[in-house]
Amino acid sequence: MSLRTMKVVAAFAGAAVLLGGLGACSSERTEEPMAEPTVDAGETAAPEEVAAGGLIGIAMPTKSLERWNRDGSHLEGLLQEAGYETTLQYADNKVDQQITQLQNMINQDVDILVVASIDGTALGPVLADAASKDIKVIAYDRLINGTEDVDYYATFDNYEVGQLQGTFIEEQLGLADGAGPFNLEPFAGSPDDNNAKFFFSGAWDILLPYVESGQLVVPSGKSPASNEDWASIGIQGWTSETAQSEMQNRLNSFYSGEAKVDVVLSPNDSLALGIAQALEGSGYVVGEDWPLLTGQDGDQANVNNMIAGKQSMTVWKDTRTLAAQVATMVDQIVKGEPVEVNDEETYDNGIKVVPTYLIPPKVVTPDTIVVDLIDSGFYAEGDLDL
Structure with a gap:
């Protein structure tokens, strides 16, 4: 197996491990169980099934909130490990800046845009430009409204x-x-x-x-x-x-x-x-x-x-699982495979119902910090005032 193939398999197998851990905290509101991840940690991808690679644009709203730093860096790391090139931009919570960043990514001929929007109603024109160049768009954790040019949405419930x-x-x-x-x-x-x-x-x-x-x-x-x-x-x-x-x-x-x-x-x-x-x-x-x-x-x-x-x-909301699912969706788009979603009814952006993958959240209390956040590897013990 080539080094490139090994890296792709390892990255998405790791993503599957994270996603597989979600089964114990399913949403009470959703009648159907959450779909299982498409890549199992025990499976080995055939060389011809490995992503061809490409440039993926990642637009995050701000570095001023801890969670967006985690989201951006983890998603970028997963995609790079899988053989993709990435361009990751943070927009300082400024809508005009995010629009400019997206336009620059489009001009770079990215294959896919992953967008955590600042204002979900302001991106219609720039995403229309992306659609004209056959660039697929995944809305990341925040739904993009008022446009038909958003293809998929991944978020927590x-x-x-x-x-x-x-x-x-x-x-x-x-x-x-x-x-x-x-x-x-x-x-x-x-x-x-x-x-x-x-x-x-x-x-x-x-x-x-x-x-x-x-x-x-x-x-x-x-x-x-x-x-x-x-x-x-x-x-x-x-x-x-x-x-x-x-x-x-x-x-x-x-x-x-x-x-x-x-x-x-x-x-x-x-x-x-x-x-x-x-x-x-x-x-x-x-x-x-x-x-x-x-x-x-x-x-x-x-x-x-x-x-x-x-x-x-x-x-x-374990952002590692969201990033892992989006990395899987990127790979499915690049391969031309069906993109895994588990909700095609709820998220109407005013123009269309956007096919969505929902991940269930989990309550953490002071009594469960060690089990939920440290034992899972989300934090090291030294990160917290225990």
Whole structure:
């Protein structure tokens, strides 16, 4: 077997190992089980089945969030190990910059574009140019809206992310047993991120009935009447600083005297960092009056906050599995094989339903950090304040 063939086989066999580990955490919302990965770690690809290689463009939104650094570097590494050339660009959360980067990749004659968009509604014209040159497009974790020129979408089950957060709150507070009232402050993600509405809807479908019954009270009044109003409490750009400022304003304005917030619905870890800083600045003390605080992504700073008692949980999306699945999809496109998807109904971008591969997320709590994050190799023990 040639060195090139050995590298391709090893890379995608490794991807299959990561994907194979997902079977134990299937989504409750999806009736059909998640599809098994197309490449099994025990299989050996025939030389004629090995990808011919080519140039793959990878567009990521920003380096300012830990998870996008992990996504970009891991996907690039998998593709390079498999014999592909790559061009990886980060756009500093600037839409115009991402459009320019995509246009440059198109001018480089990339074979495939993998795009984690900043604004999922702004890429139509540049992707039309890609389509005119027969460049296939995979939307990475964020759906690209308003265009027919997106071919596939790979993401985590984002509605399930919210469901896991909402269920955690429900169980921890004993809401199903009639406990309450508790003071809740809900947050939502960036209004220009298509995923944010799924995160919020998943959680709000569980929590809104308790708000309506009075078991959960929102003193700030920032309580969307329905899922459709989620953007009214969205934090633009997912920034910790904006979330901190917003939480501080709510605490200063609505929690005078003895009133305390009991639970904060944060859709991701970046917002949770800012919220925790606002709580600490307002005198909340871990072990005394610190509220439940949710999150998502398993970022290192947030895992350390969980260890310190400042965050109650995170919904972990193992970005290695997403990168591995996208690498497999790239390979299938290049080979001209059917591209593996497991959802062809849910993700309507306003022009078309985009064929999608969904990966289930998983709740991590302080008690499961070692098993879930260290034993899996996602973090080394020395990375965390254990």
